[in-house]
Amino acid sequence: GAVVSQHPSWVICKSGTSVKIECRSLDFQATTMFWYRQFPKQSLMLMATSNEGSKATYEQGVEKDKFLINHASLTLSTLTVTSAHPEDSSFYICSARTMAHSNQPQHFGDGTRLSIL
């Protein structure tokens, strides 16, 4: 089946640091990738949608200058949390879809636990 790999799985860093999270589709080409954030005991909240080769579309309330998304190839999208602060600590999950049509299933990565001290 379709596999999505996220790296790293766990990050602990100091406040003010920028952190990059990678999301790779290992055995398929992902025209669309999604980034979600999940706080403890909360559901997954969509942060942004990225299509290969174009700018990401951010959800309302998500700062695009703080959460930089790059989808440079059909197998890789990156999320960079710039100048991270403790309130950015969360579980970040990416998903990838094979085709642009929304009826195609999303395949989720295993998430990245980000802890900002």
Added chain:
Amino acid sequence: TQLLEQSPQFLSIQEGENLTVYCNSSSVFSSLQWYRQEPGEGPVLLVTVVTGGEVKKLKRLTFQFGDARKDSSLHITAAQPGDTGLYLCAGLRSEKLVFGKGTKLTVNP
């Protein structure tokens, strides 16, 4: 305001019991998906329902999509400890998945 309401939020039962988890909304979805998520991992897709009134079975799990495509249910028969986990429903609306808060199920041996 939560677009998709899941109930119950927490459920602790004994092995062998049956249970039903509900996912309700006032909005119509083009499809609805059920996921299971383990701690520290991403959600894993269990099923997608598309047609109003559709029923799908996956071994001891039965999924139903409401006639109006606004709600769904997940029924587990003879629950086992291996069924323990967080069950999430997600509706597809405007090409985006909207997730419920989840139902944390614990099946005690």
